[in-house]
Each structure stands twice: as C-alpha cells, then as structure tokens.
Amino acid sequence: MQLSLAAVLAEAARRSPEHVAIVTDRERITYAGLWQDGLRHAAALQSLGVSPGDRVALLAGNVTDFARCYYGVLAAGATVVTIPPMLSPEEAGYLLSDSGASLVLARGEFAGLARAAADSSGVPVRTLGEPHRPDALEPVVEASEPLVSYVSRAPDDVAVVFYTSGTTGRPKGALLTHLNLVMNATVNAFDAHPLSGDDVVLGCLPLFHTFGQSVAMNTTFRVGATLVLQERFDPDDAIDLMRAEGVTVFDGVPTMFVRLAEAAARRDDAPSLRFCVSGGASLPVVVLDRFEKAFSTTLYEGYGLSETSPTASVNQPLFGTRAGSVGHPIWGVEVEIARADVDERVALLKTGEHGEIVVRGHNVFAGYLNAPEATAAAVVDGWFRTGDIGFKDAEGFVHIVDRKKDLIIRGGFNVYPREVEEALMRFPGIAQVAVIGLPDAELGEEVCAVVVPAEDGGVDTAALDAWAREHLGKHKYPRRVEVVTDLPLGPSHKVLKRELRARFGGEN
Known part of the structure; x- marks a missing residue:
C-alpha cells in the first residue's frame, strides 16, 4: 500500500489548479503553481543527493517558501524536520544531530542560525x-525539471519529525507517519469542522509547529481552500487581513484570542467569522465569551x-459545544481517562473520575x-499517555484539568492551576493569568498567580486577594500575586510556566 502526505497538495492542484492556495503580502500563488514549485524543489533536492527516507531540516517562517520546501521534501520521498527559528544555535544544533538531518533548508534571515547549528x-x-x-537553493531549483509525480511512501513511513518542547529535559523527536x-x-477538514474550497483561513500559527502545520496548512490544502499567511502575529494587522x-476561519492559541479580543474592543470594524478553533493550551471561558461576541462567531x-x-x-458542530471543555474525540480516535498512578498498564476510569488522559487511534505517533x-x-497497551489530567462528563465531553507536571500540592491538597486561572480571569482588569x-x-508548595493587567489599567492586588478568598477554596486561592507586563511564550505561543517558576521561585 502506498500513501504520501504530498498527495494533500497534489490532489488540490489536480482538482482546483487555478484556485488561490496561498496569499502573503508579497504574492498570491495558485494550487497548480505551488505544486509545480514543490515538484521542482523535489527534483532539486534529488540532484543534491536527497533520497527517500532521508531527513531534511526546514528553517523558515510563515512564508510561501515553507510550503514549497515542505511539500518538495515530501515529494522527494524524504522526511521533514521542522526547526523553530527562535532556538539558539546550540539548541538547533542538537535537533540537527539528533535527527540525523542530511541537509538544512533555511530562509536567508535564518541563515546565520542554520550555519552555526550545522x-x-x-x-x-x-x-x-x-x-x-x-x-542559495534557487539556482538549483531553476535548473531542475519538475518531477513527473511525487515519490510515494508506505503509510507507516515517517513524514515529519516534530520536536517536543523539552519541558522535562532534552526535546524528543516525535515521529509522525504519512x-x-x-x-x-x-x-x-471533512468531519470535525467541515471546510470547503470557498473558505479563507488566516494562518497566524507558526508553520513549523504541529498546530499551524497540520490544522492550518494541511487541513486547508486538503479541501483546496485559501491560506492567508501572516509572518508575525499582530492582532490589528490580523483584523485588517481578515x-x-x-x-472565514481562524485557528489560534489562547494568547492570540486574548489579543484579538482586546484589539476588537479598540475598533469598530471586527469582521464576522464563520468559525474559529483554539488549541495549544487551555482557553479561559471568559476569553472565549469575549471573542465570540467581538467577532460574531x-x-x-x-x-x-x-x-x-x-x-x-x-x-464540534455534530455534538454541540461546551465551554470549558475540549469537546469529543475526532472520528476514528478514542480519548479516555486512566489511573495516573499506574504506569505499567492503562487502567481506564469511569465517567466523571479524574485521571490521566490517554489517546488511541490513527493519530498516535510511531514513537520518539x-x-x-x-x-x-x-x-502503553496501545494508548498514548498524554501526561494531562482530566475527566469525561456524562455527555462525553472531555475536560482538561491540568498538566500532571503543573499540579500544585499544597499541604497535601491537590490544586489544579487551570481551575484557579479560570476563576481569576473573571476578576475585572486582568488580561492574562x-x-x-x-x-x-511548611506546605511543600504555595499557590502563586502571575497576572498581566488589561491594556486600560493595572491590577489592585489587595482587591484581587479579597476576591480570590471569596471565590476559591482556602487551599486554592493564591497567597502570592505577581504583576507583569507579559507572560513568557514558547515557539507555539504557550505560556512557559517553567520560566515563571524559575523567575519567582528560584527553580533551576
């Protein structure tokens, strides 16, 4: 059996050749043009010695070159290794050596980083x-005749290596198959949130990250819709692009929805969107409500x-929505709750019981x-253990309580940061927490809230303390509040709590 992720772009080009695939501030390119570019890049890579199964590192931002090279590598039968551009040379060098990459493709602005890493x-x-x-790769591409077709692969061959964030040590390369x-x-594209070729998706998520790459780019191309790329996320520019x-569709992480809602409050021209998808981190319900009202979506x-x-x-529309939950498993995938204190096997729990979220299905990777x-x-037992704590309610909605590693144990009592964050976000004047x-x-751990004030003022910490005491249990309310101008974010715009713990608690 043969299957290639390259078929996502190849089939879109066959079915909708003249439809616009990508829009940037520099160009508009059709599916036919993008796929021909991909095939020409594949031929160029072959001329440089890239063979099926080789790993090629890609270091680029949200530009058309990312898609050209991504699908070019796949069309050559090779494996893509995406490198976040904000890494240090040492960090990027580790990814290159660990992955065994045979070649690095880097946009000019990241050439220095690529060379230092290599x-x-x-x-x-x-x-x-x-x-x-x-x-430069361009002269080699221009001298190459496009491949007639892509090199196909077996379904279980590795298409992309994504490196995890490395919050518990060195990053690990997750092997994702075709x-x-x-x-x-x-x-x-066709089941969870059906798209059509008429949809226009705003791509602010980094393409080097799994969310932007798979949900924004690959999903958009799967139906032949249009992807509008923003190189660096800016909320006002994003609204202008919309x-x-x-x-019609926006995919983002919670910090993006916070900033878009703030931007919409300053202006009166926020567009109406067909739907939006949030992932990457927990979305406070108050932010969800603000955003839905601002963008009528x-x-x-x-x-x-x-x-x-x-x-x-x-x-999903099929099951309805439940604020504060992450919905139902997608088609063909099981998401269940297992005992978090049993490592050697997966012991599933009943509805409503808290435990570790485990996943089984076609989406589970081939290993590290x-x-x-x-x-x-x-x-374990065919289930991927996520390290996240959650539960399923009586209607089958999955709820994330927190990361296992972020759980706070105060005086023997479990405190889930997500629950405290949801409560504090209802306090007036807080933009993020x-x-x-x-x-x-004495207690082992104490609860600390790091808050970012809304744009129009500060935070009265004494009032916040009184409010938290009223709305949270005695073991949950934060005894310490730190006010900052912004929260440290990782490559995928997730809040880096380890940096906050190091800053305020002296953690190494």
Whole structure:
C-alpha cells in the first residue's frame, strides 16, 4: 500500500489548479503553481543527493517558501524536520544531530542560525529567498525539471519529525507517519469542522509547529481552500487581513484570542467569522465569551499534542459545544481517562473520575526518535499517555484539568492551576493569568498567580486577594500575586510556566 502526505497538495492542484492556495503580502500563488514549485524543489533536492527516507531540516517562517520546501521534501520521498527559528544555535544544533538531518533548508534571515547549528555536525546548508547567495537553493531549483509525480511512501513511513518542547529535559523527536498526518488533515477538514474550497483561513500559527502545520496548512490544502499567511502575529494587522481577504476561519492559541479580543474592543470594524478553533493550551471561558461576541462567531476549543498529529478531541458542530471543555474525540480516535498512578498498564476510569488522559487511534505517533525507553513509557497497551489530567462528563465531553507536571500540592491538597486561572480571569482588569506552584518550607508548595493587567489599567492586588478568598477554596486561592507586563511564550505561543517558576521561585 502506498500513501504520501504530498498527495494533500497534489490532489488540490489536480482538482482546483487555478484556485488561490496561498496569499502573503508579497504574492498570491495558485494550487497548480505551488505544486509545480514543490515538484521542482523535489527534483532539486534529488540532484543534491536527497533520497527517500532521508531527513531534511526546514528553517523558515510563515512564508510561501515553507510550503514549497515542505511539500518538495515530501515529494522527494524524504522526511521533514521542522526547526523553530527562535532556538539558539546550540539548541538547533542538537535537533540537527539528533535527527540525523542530511541537509538544512533555511530562509536567508535564518541563515546565520542554520550555519552555526550545522557547524558541529557538518550538515550542508542551502538558503532560500536570496538567490544571489553562493549557497542559495534557487539556482538549483531553476535548473531542475519538475518531477513527473511525487515519490510515494508506505503509510507507516515517517513524514515529519516534530520536536517536543523539552519541558522535562532534552526535546524528543516525535515521529509522525504519512497515515497520521493525512488522516488528521482529512478528519479535521471533512468531519470535525467541515471546510470547503470557498473558505479563507488566516494562518497566524507558526508553520513549523504541529498546530499551524497540520490544522492550518494541511487541513486547508486538503479541501483546496485559501491560506492567508501572516509572518508575525499582530492582532490589528490580523483584523485588517481578515477584512481585506474575506477570511472565514481562524485557528489560534489562547494568547492570540486574548489579543484579538482586546484589539476588537479598540475598533469598530471586527469582521464576522464563520468559525474559529483554539488549541495549544487551555482557553479561559471568559476569553472565549469575549471573542465570540467581538467577532460574531463560534469558537471551538480543542486538544492535541505533537504526538497525536495533533488533533485528538475538539468541540464540534455534530455534538454541540461546551465551554470549558475540549469537546469529543475526532472520528476514528478514542480519548479516555486512566489511573495516573499506574504506569505499567492503562487502567481506564469511569465517567466523571479524574485521571490521566490517554489517546488511541490513527493519530498516535510511531514513537520518539532514538528514544525507545521514552516511547515504551509513553505508549502503553496501545494508548498514548498524554501526561494531562482530566475527566469525561456524562455527555462525553472531555475536560482538561491540568498538566500532571503543573499540579500544585499544597499541604497535601491537590490544586489544579487551570481551575484557579479560570476563576481569576473573571476578576475585572486582568488580561492574562498563569498560576504556578512555588516551593514552601511548611506546605511543600504555595499557590502563586502571575497576572498581566488589561491594556486600560493595572491590577489592585489587595482587591484581587479579597476576591480570590471569596471565590476559591482556602487551599486554592493564591497567597502570592505577581504583576507583569507579559507572560513568557514558547515557539507555539504557550505560556512557559517553567520560566515563571524559575523567575519567582528560584527553580533551576
């Protein structure tokens, strides 16, 4: 049996050749044009010695070159390794050496990072977007005849290596197969939130990240819709793009929805969107409500990880929505709750019981690269253990309580930061909040709330303390409040709680 993720773009080009695939501030390119570019890039890569199964690192932002190279690598039968541009040379170098990449493709603005990262391993670098450079890929592409068709692969062959954030040590390379990613794009596009070729999707999510790559790009291309790319997220520019390009769908992470709602409150021209999808982190219900009112839309919160391609569950029109939940499992995927204190097997719990979220289905990855022990610990009895704590309610909606590692144990009582954050977000004047546990000699851990004030003022910490005491249990309300101008964000715009714990608690 043969299957390739490259077919996502190839079939869109066959069915809708003249339809616009990508819009940027520099160009508009049709599906036929984008696919021919992909086939020409594939031929160029072959001429540079890239063979089926080789790993090619891609270092680029939200530009057309990302899609050209991504599908070019796949069309050549190789595997894509995406490198976040904000890494240090040492961090990027580790990803190159660990992945065994044979070539790095880097946009010109990241060429310095690519070379510094590749120095230690001797991996060759080809730059993009600056054809005059001696190491530019463009001359090789221009001299190459496009492949007649893409090199197909087996469904279980690895299409993409996504590196996890490394919150518990060195990043691990999650191996995503062609079947994983084709199925995730297909189910997202035709089942979870049906799209059509008439839809216009705003792509603010980083394409190097699994959410932006799979849910925004691959899902959009799966139906032949149009993807409008924004290189760097800016809420006011995003609203302008929505209006100028007739955007109907927006995928984002909670921090984006917070800033878009704030921007919409300053202006009176927020467009009406057909629907939006939030993922990557927990979305406070108060933010969901603000955004839906500002953009006259329905916002569907979902849940997934790099290891699940990424979508595992999401609020869907078929089942209705439930604020504060991450909806139902997507088609063909099971999401259940297991005992978190039993590691050697998966012991499923009953409805309503709290435990570790486990996932089984076509979206579960093939394992971690070069890490058999980590793979064995993560995939048990055919289920992927997510490390997240949650429960399923009587109607089958999945609820995320918190990350297992973020759980605060104060004086022997469990405190789930998500619950405290939801409560504090209802206090007037707070734009964002992150709740963390800090070391305490008497209680083990103490609850600390790190808050970002709304744009129009500050936060009265004494009033917040009184309000929290009234609305939260005695073991839950934060005894310490820190006011900051912004929260540290990772490559996927997730709040980096480990940095907050280091800053305010002296954690190493």
